[in-house]
Amino acid sequence: MVNEVLDRGKYKLVEFRAAAVETANQWATGARDAVSTAAKRTQETVAPVAESVRRNPWPAVLIGAGATWLIVESARSGRRDPPRPRPVRAT
Numbered sequence: 459m460v461n462e463v464l465d466r467g468k469y470k471l472v473e474f475r476a477a478a479v480e481t482a483n484q485w486a487t488g489a490r491d492a493v494s495t496a497a498k499r500t501q502e503t504v505a506p507v508a509e510s511v512r513r514n515p516w517p518a519v520l521i522g523a524g525a526t527w528l529i530v531e532s533a534r535s536g537r538r539d540p541p542r543p544r545p546v547r548a549t
Contacts, residue, residue, distance in 0.1 A: 511518045
C-alpha cells in the first residue's frame with residue numbers, strides 16, 4: 459500500500475515536471491518571438507531615419523552640437539537643477 463502511494467506520488471511529480479517544462483518552453487518561445495518582432499520593427503523604424511541623415515547630415519550635426527553644448531554648460535556650472543526664480547517683493 460505504501461509503495462502504491464509512493465508510485466502515485468512519483469507519477470504526479472513526473473506529470474507536474476512535464477507540464478512545467480512545457481509551460482517554460484512556451485514562455486521562452488513567446489519571449490523570443492516578441493524580441494524578434496521588436497528588433498524587426500526597430501530596424502524598420504531606424505532605417506528611414508538613418509537614410510535621411512545620410513542624405514542631409516547637417517540637422518543631425520546641429521542637434522548633436524546643441525546637445526553637447528547643453529551637457530558641457532551643465533557640467534561647467536555644477537548645477538543639476540534649473541535655477542529657481544527669485545521671489546517678487548511687494549512694493
